[in-house]
Amino acid sequence: MSLAEARPASPAVFSRIAPGRLMWIAVLIATIVLVMLPANALPAWAWKYPLAWQVPFGSWISAFMKWLMESASFGFFTVHDFTRAIAWTLDLPLQFAKSVFATGFIQGQGSDAVVILPAIPWFAMIVLSVAAGYAVGGLALGLQMGFGLAYLAVFGQWDSAMVTLASVLVASLFGAAGGLLVGLACVRWRWLERIVSPLLDVAQTMPVFAYLLPMLILFGFGPVSAMVATVIYALPPMVRVTIVAIRAVPEEIRSLGLMTGCTRRQITWKMLVPSALPALMVGVNQVIMLSLNVVIIASMIGAGGLGWDVLTALRSLNIGKGLEAGLAITVLAVLLDRFAQALAVRSGAAVQGQSTGRRNILIGGLGLGLALWAAAAISQPLAVYPEAWKLSTGAFFSDIVSWINVNFFSTLEAIRTGVLLNVLIPVKRFMLALPWPWVVAVIALAGYRLGGWRLALTVGLMALFPVVVGLWPTTMITVYLTVVSVVLSALIGIPIGIASAQRPKLWRVVEAVVDTLQTLPSFVYLIPIVMLFRVGDFTALIAIVLYAVAPAIRYTAHGVARVSPHLVEAGAMNGCTRGQILKRIRLPLALPEILLGVNQTIMLALSMLVITALVGTRDLGQETYSALAKADVGRGLVAGLCVAFIGMVADRLISAAAGRMRARMGVEA
């Protein structure tokens, strides 16, 4: 306003631009000027935060952990004893699951070891899975389970896959049950929700590496630490889903509970949980998929299984082996996802009639499976998948990759260098040239415009955190890779979303692809890309875009397709062309949803970014990863918090913007 008043000479121009937009144009210009300023134009601390001002959170945390594990005591026993006792307890179910699926029950040590009961042999497992798949999702699912598991056996991935499966099942069990309980408690006590909710935000945006480390210190190196980290990572969505699902149970059902004289416990377990079950199962599905994702990553702290195979293959550049294990992970992921989804659908529609037939098949399958297991226990050599029947595609994949590299090396290299020189490096330079006080101020300003003082303070403080811990440049490198990959994802995803929103046939194909992309553990993406482009920022960029593009597509398609048909008809009656309807009606109305899609893309990009530390990026992911290698808890956690805060700043600002847009359009959130 003040600008417009100050320049009466050009009112026509300025009165048409909203004052808010004018302000942002000014901010943009100022930013460009700041970046181009010579190095001595501002005091040095604006670029390089002085060491003397840093707050050594990292050392404090490390010192605290050291004290906790070495000196802290509850009186009769030390914290160390306590955590090891927990680890031992948690180890029991894990060992049990591993014995059932992978190793068998063994007594004695070393060469005296006697197998009491072997693990479920591959053929029994296939029979059991086919029966379970058929009972839950019909013939199609049963067949998928059968072929999927057969693939694992034939291509020699069986043992590792079963170790992974055992970890995933146990972690999912704890994650789902824990999430359910925490969620129920949050519904019961609102103050608890207020405490838990921000913790969930941090847990969801924190890089996995960052909390593997404290787990290692608390629970020791090994599968239990990996499992605890996995459970913590997989728990938040279950808590969220539980809160929403239980709250969504109609008030009348609660009243019914009171009127029939239910106790609190009866209301919860006989009414609320069962009637919310279909929604809860969606949460369980997410828990399973997240668990798989982390179990793969956590293999580097001793979870073993397929993740370990990939990791060793990547380290030794054994292309074929890496791809094989990656494919096995993919198969496992798809099977778990299909099964969990079918379970969710089924809990929603317990269709009668069919179910007795299916139950018989299930019981028959179970019986046969157990009988086969027993047979294998009696004649143990039977249980092992014969070497002679194994196929290996490793050499084949290696050949393909080397063929591509031989024939297309120069093309691939040209693409890589082109993007690096023209996009990645300039953006990186720009980001690093920004003075931190300016960036923090602009973020706080955006917070103020979108949500008032509270939001300004929240995002401002979060943005300040990397500065005071002395990780500003590393954070900016993270931001740069995130920005580039999110922009690229949006440029690819939004048009695909728009195109498929109005074409059901295309959408079916796109949805299948997007679904698969989202089921795969992030780790898997790295394998083929590293083989083609070696390590570095460009590889990271492609992996991130592949992983993070899905929500941009999905939310755009939903948003555009969901626009009320009345409005579209009204537009058509006003003589809009198809293009005009899209541009003037569908897109503006879908914008809030598209924004939320971009928000999700940012979150996925950050989580993938951290994984790409494995291929040698130099950002916060690398910081947490190398802290993990050096067992420096404080450093790892602080860097992890920086990543979490980047995600949370973006999330808060974008959600506020989308909320405001929706409110302005009068659309329900």
Added chain:
Amino acid sequence: MAHPILAARGVAKLYGANAARFVRDGRFSGTSEELAQAGVTAAVRDVDITIERGETFVIMGLSGSGKSTLVRCLAALTPPSAGEILFEDKDLNRMAEGDLIQIRRHQMGMVFQHFALLPHLTVLGNVAFPLDVQGMKKPEREAKALEMIKLVGLSGRESRFPRELSGGQQQRVGIARSLAVGPDLWFLDEPFSALDPLIRREMQDEVLRLQDMLKKTIVFITHDFDEAVRIADRIAIMKDGRIEQIGSAEELVLRPATDYVRAFTRDAPRAKILTARSIMSPPDPAADYAGVVGASARIAAFARKIEEAEKPFAVVDEGEVVGKVDRRAVIDVLIGRESADQAA
């Protein structure tokens, strides 16, 4: 008379941050202006009602008038902000939680507007649910539930799931479930509002039939005056959280206490509401009657008879002639004309 099954004394239910300001010593006071200024909604206020054993008490009012809030207070689903609810002379909100649970398990039943059927249970499971909660053994409760299912005419559908039934059938399940524990006091909160008009009539008949058999005390909520008239012994008309008037349908039509009640009852089917007593004129000792009608017979029941006869009918009460009705008096009611006698 001495022991009403349910009574509300000075009950108010307020919503809003400043609600506490309007309650002193458990009593509500405040004008509508003061409430509005403080941003407080008085969903229910100043309600005094006494419900007798065995009667069908209908609470009627437009949407938002506070009916559900009142019935939730009566059933102790929400504590009132002021006043007390007495069930058999005991204050429901002061008793130990265990006692309240016992009362609900054995003496109260409720039917909900949106049925509130549990989606994961079959018809049988839903009807047996209140018994299950009490810890009754499976064979016993299922036998009892089957009996209830038969009572509401759903035999053969025991193993269906709620979503496989029509709206009317779902509400029959709701009714069977609420009756399974053999309650003395039966709450129905707009039980048929979500149903189509034809089904609604059928369900009203069902309630009348059940009431005829079971003789419960019924608290029935509706926004439909015709429905109230069909079912009620007494009707309470609510507006803005207050009860405007309580009385039989006939009393409301003949002697509306406020303009609101008058407006509400204006289009009521008078022939079905008014009795011979209310339209009769003083008896004429010398008259020659065509026949007799009972004093409490509804006009709709005898209108045709009178229309066809030339001479008036005698109105008798306990064997005595207390008045006479002629063709004109009946026609006045049927065409909605204010008759000279009534105005007097």
